[in-house]
Amino acid sequence: MSDTLSRMRSPSGSFDSRLAGRVRLGNAPNAGTPRPAGALRVLMIGDVIGKPGRVAVEHELPGLREERGIDFVTANGENVAGGLGLTVSTAEALFAAGVDVITSGNHIWDKREIYPYLESSDRVLRPLNYGTHDVPGRGWGIYHALDGTELAVINLQGRTFMQPIDNPFTDADKLLDESSEPLPPVRLVDFHCELTSEKNALGLYLDGRVSVVVGTHTHVVTGDERILPGGTAYQTDLGMTGPVWSVIGFTPESVLPRFVNALPTRFQVGDGPVILNATQIDIDPATGRALAIERIQRLVEV
Numbered sequence: 001m002s003d004t005l006s007r008m009r010s011p012s013g014s015f016d017s018r019l020a021g022r023v024r025l026g027n028a029p030n031a032g033t034p035r036p037a038g039a040l041r042v043l044m045i046g047d048v049i050g051k052p053g054r055v056a057v058e059h060e061l062p063g064l065r066e067e068r069g070i071d072f073v074t075a076n077g078e079n080v081a082g083g084l085g086l087t088v089s090t091a092e093a094l095f096a097a098g099v100d101v102i103t104s105g106n107h108i109w110d111k112r113e114i115y116p117y118l119e120s121s122d123r124v125l126r127p128l129n130y131g132t133h134d135v136p137g138r139g140w141g142i143y144h145a146l147d148g149t150e151l152a153v154i155n156l157q158g159r160t161f162m163q164p165i166d167n168p169f170t171d172a173d174k175l176l177d178e179s180s181e182p183l184p185p186v187r188l189v190d191f192h193c194e195l196t197s198e199k200n201a202l203g204l205y206l207d208g209r210v211s212v213v214v215g216t217h218t219h220v221v222t223g224d225e226r227i228l229p230g231g232t233a234y235q236t237d238l239g240m241t242g243p244v245w246s247v248i249g250f251t252p253e254s255v256l257p258r259f260v261n262a263l264p265t266r267f268q269v270g271d272g273p274v275i276l277n278a279t280q281i282d283i284d285p286a287t288g289r290a291l292a293i294e295r296i297q298r299l300v301e302v
Contacts, residue, residue, distance in 0.1 A: 026225035026235075027294040035069060036291045039282040040149045040186060043068075043296070045075035045099070046277045047216050049242030049249030050083045050269030054090060056241055056276050056300040058097040064296070065098050068280065072145035074153060076190060076216040076238070077124070078104035083250060083269040085110030088117050091124055101125065101143060103155045105192030105217055106162060108137075127157035127192060128175065129166040140175060142184065149285040151186035154210070156202070158193025158217075168193075169205055176209050185288030189213045196222070196236050203234040211288045212281050214238050219248035221277045221295070231289030239277030243270030244299070274300045 027033045035041055043064065048057055057075065064070060077099075080090040084107050091102055091114070102124045108114065109126075118124055118137030128139025140154040154175065156168040168191065176183065187210035193199045199215040206213055208230025214237075215222075221239025228234050242249035247256070250267040257263040275297060282292040 022229040024227040026227075027292055029295040029297055031294060032068070033292060033294055036282055036284075038285070039291050040145055040147060040151070040285045041069055041071050042145070042151075042188060042212070042281045042283060043070045043073045044188065044190070044212070044214050044238060044279050044281070045073065045241055046221065046238030047076045047079050047219050047240045047242070047249075048094070049079045049219070049240050049246075050081075052243050052269065052271060052274045052302050053241040053249070054080050054093055054097075055302045056274040056298075057094060057099070059300055059302065060276050060298050061098040064278075064298075070280070071147045071149065072101075072143070072151065073099050074101045074103055074188060074190065075099045075241075076104060076192070077102040078107040078110075078192075079240075079242075079249065081111050083267055086114050086124070087111050088113065091117065091121075095123065100145075101141065101153050103153065103190040103192070103216070105155075105157055125153060125155040125190075127155050127165070127168075129156055129168045129171040131166050139171075147285075149186060150184040151188065151211075152183040154187060154189045156189060156191050156193075158191065158195060158198045158202075160198050161194045169202065172202075172206060176206075186211050186283050186285055187288060191215050192217045194218065199236050203228060203232065203236075207232040207234075211283045211290055214279060221297075223295070225279060225293045225295055227290050227293060231287070233281045233283075233290035233293040235279055235293070235295070238279055239275075241276045241278070242274060244273045244275050246270030274302050276300055 219240035222236040225235040
């Protein structure tokens with residue numbers, strides 16, 4: 001049993017509901033709360049959808065980094081290339097805009113040209129629990145933030161209603177508990193997952209062992225950002241950075257026939273104003289414990 005689950009059980013063996021009172025809710029969205037002294041400030045951007053999402057990141061991220069003093073940025077980039085997949089050029093465009101590491105999920109495999117890049121670049125991650133047998137790329141890495149803090153980024157993928165790949169819970173255990181050298185205290189997890197319950201479960205499972213667990217994949221932002229009892233910042237889904245008047249980033253006319261009459265359609269990326277969804281987390285670099293979490297939303301005309 002993990003330390004987190006052990007802490008949550010009372011001497012009788014039942015779960016102690018009183019620990020829920022130790023959860024700290026996030027700051028109000030877009031509040032611009034001052035950074036705690038000495039804290040590392042991280043920004044994690046939700047699924048970036050097509051050209052509109054990429055352009056919004058290019059437009060907004062440099063200013064966000066400057067005005068908020070962001071030290072490190074991740075973005076989920078598996079939907080940047082035409083709505084499905086990632087290419088070398090779209091990855092490098094995100095890096096040029098100020099993204100430090102690109103995370104991904106099941107659609108990372110949609111553009112085969114990215115396969116060699118996954119091997120050559122340590123700044124694009126694919127989910128760790130695809131394993132290593134004939135699978136290109138890596139599922140985690142160690143990086144340095146702008147303030148010099150060493151940190152780890154870990155990319156995992158859920159299994160419910162998704163590919164039956166390796167277990168993200170036990171693969172996380174192996175990485176965190178069985179590595180030849182311990183990871184740095186600051187550890188960011190992007191959990192690309194369909195079910196809110198599976199995301200919620202992983203957040204509690206890793207509480208106190210990582211700094212942040214945020215979900216991606218559903219493209220719908222959740223308002224449950226909080227810091228768990230063990231010091232892990234958590235949010236079920238970061239939401240998308242994509243067109244507002246869309247169905248999870250795609251034009252209604254290309255999606256609605258699937259719901260109205262079950263006809264197969266080819267999804268097309270939407271247009272018009274873009275919502276940029278991201279979450280800012282302040283972390284104690286010495287302990288890896290989250291100190292504050294705040295959602296950021298920007299409406300961008302592209």
